[in-house]
Amino acid sequence: MWSELAALSGVVAAVAHARQTSSNTATREFGPTMMFTDGKPTQRGFASAMIVDQKFVVKIPDGMAPEQAAPLLCAGVTVYSPLNHFGLKQSGLRGGILGLGGVGHMGVKIAKAMGHHVTVISSSDRKREEALDHLGADDYLVSSDAARIQEAADSLDYIIDTIPVNHPLEPYLSLLKIDGKLILMGVINTPLQFVSPMVMLGRKSITGSFIGNMNELEEMLEFCKDKNLSSTIETVKMDYINAAFERLEKNDVRYRFVVDVAGSTLRTVKHRWL
Amino acid sequence: MWSELAALSGVVAAVAHARQTSSNTATREFGPTMMFTDGKPTQRGFASAMIVDQKFVVKIPDGMAPEQAAPLLCAGVTVYSPLNHFGLKQSGLRGGILGLGGVGHMGVKIAKAMGHHVTVISSSDRKREEALDHLGADDYLVSSDAARIQEAADSLDYIIDTIPVNHPLEPYLSLLKIDGKLILMGVINTPLQFVSPMVMLGRKSITGSFIGNMNELEEMLEFCKDKNLSSTIETVKMDYINAAFERLEKNDVRYRFVVDVAGSTLRTVKHRWL
Incomplete structure (x- = not known):
């Protein structure tokens, strides 16, 4: 909101x-x-x-x-800025867009235009058609579908996390490859949680960005x-x-x-x- | 341990x-x-x-x-590897070493040898002399000293966090400059916590590393x-x-x-x- x-x-x-x-x-x-x-x-x-x-x-x-x-x-710039800053503009990367709202839908469009393979991750199946057919995403994951999340482990170079309310980070950290980045965009005033091995093993980063x-x-x-x-x-x-x-x-x-x-x-x- | x-x-x-x-x-x-x-x-x-x-x-x-x-x-390599990987080897950087044990003491020595200004951050005053006089650190902060922590806000390029038990991250995130990195080295099996604006504003990263x-x-x-x-x-x-x-x-x-x-x-x- x-x-x-x-x-x-x-x-x-x-x-x-x-x-x-x-x-x-x-x-x-x-x-x-x-x-x-x-x-x-x-x-x-x-x-x-x-x-x-x-x-x-x-x-x-x-x-x-x-x-x-x-x-x-x-x-637009909220998504573009971290991809630019963190060296994530080159084609061929695999990105995740967590949450499909105002920022998320621009995330899909910009990442696709950069030549990325884009997976939309959402809390339900409700936006699957929108993501795949209208916005051109390549894949769609429902965050509660543990089996599909498990299959997709270690597959993404980055996730742009647009969720504006508290949520677990570990399922999404598990999706990242070595050196993958979880980029937070939601200003959330209750503490987010993770256990340290989830970033240490794979040298993953939890970071964030604010406009550009x-x-x-x-x-x-x-x-x-x-x-x-x-x-x-x-x-x-x-x-x-x-x-x-x-x-x-x-x-x-x-x-x-x-x-x-x-x-x-x-x-x-x-x-x-x- | x-x-x-x-x-x-x-x-x-x-x-x-x-x-x-x-x-x-x-x-x-x-x-x-x-x-x-x-x-x-x-x-x-x-x-x-x-x-x-x-x-x-x-x-x-x-x-x-x-x-x-x-x-x-x-x-040695546990400290050297993230400094190398994250582009933190050049002289003139300002680093923090959180916790002065087996990894932390090598952190001070290696960071000083790279030409960094090194601040040791510890839970008490007990290791002040050891840090400053024997290991050659430049500054020493007690993590419970809110006034000194506040004075040192936005001053560090990185913190190597060697604490092996649960601890708050926000005081240390506040010490980081824009684009600063909090590099976790402690395998801690209870969740660490932070609020998202602490990484978004300043585009700070919470990351970790494991040996090299x-x-x-x-x-x-x-x-x-x-x-x-x-x-x-x-x-x-x-x-x-x-x-x-x-x-x-x-x-x-x-x-x-x-x-x-x-x-x-x-x-x-x-x-x-x-």
């Missing part, structure tokens, strides 16, 4: 700015620097305009629609344009925002809302930070 | 072989391949002779005493010879082995026993695997 909300707010900023400036750029919050709207901090809010140092402005490639750029600036840096943002947008990748989104107007939040609570979006704030009367919006 | 026992058995093999062959070589157990003594598996035991494929035989540098080579083949590969064994021995490094050991004869085990249980060794089995009547030894 947290990641969806973060996306929603970050995304709005990008779309708002892209719509309202003649140059095709978008801005987003990044690092410890605050962003300001009308001289006040945005507090991750819905802005009609904003002033930032140009080093925090990303060029959107020609021809990329703003409503596409927006979710890529969150979910400015260079990666630009690289990722170019990569998505070159590979003709898009995020699967539902674009809504500002007057739909409370309904969008209600649907987010029910996980009822495939996969991201993008809020087009152009022409909205922003001050009337009821803020609901969950 | 586990690591000390493993060292003891591995070490004996190395010393035994080095003493009894004209070539200055040592052998050790490695990977899934079994080693044999008189045609039977050693079961990590005390061997007077052994037959192994030569790819599992390590050349001991000229002039290195067998009783020195022996502990380096366990504690054959190339690293030879590199490490050459490195120790070049840098004139030795392990701090107490050499005992085989008839002292049960007393040695009893002292190990009380943590009463500085820092490794090396058992010289030459001339021993091996079959009379009472095996005590704890």
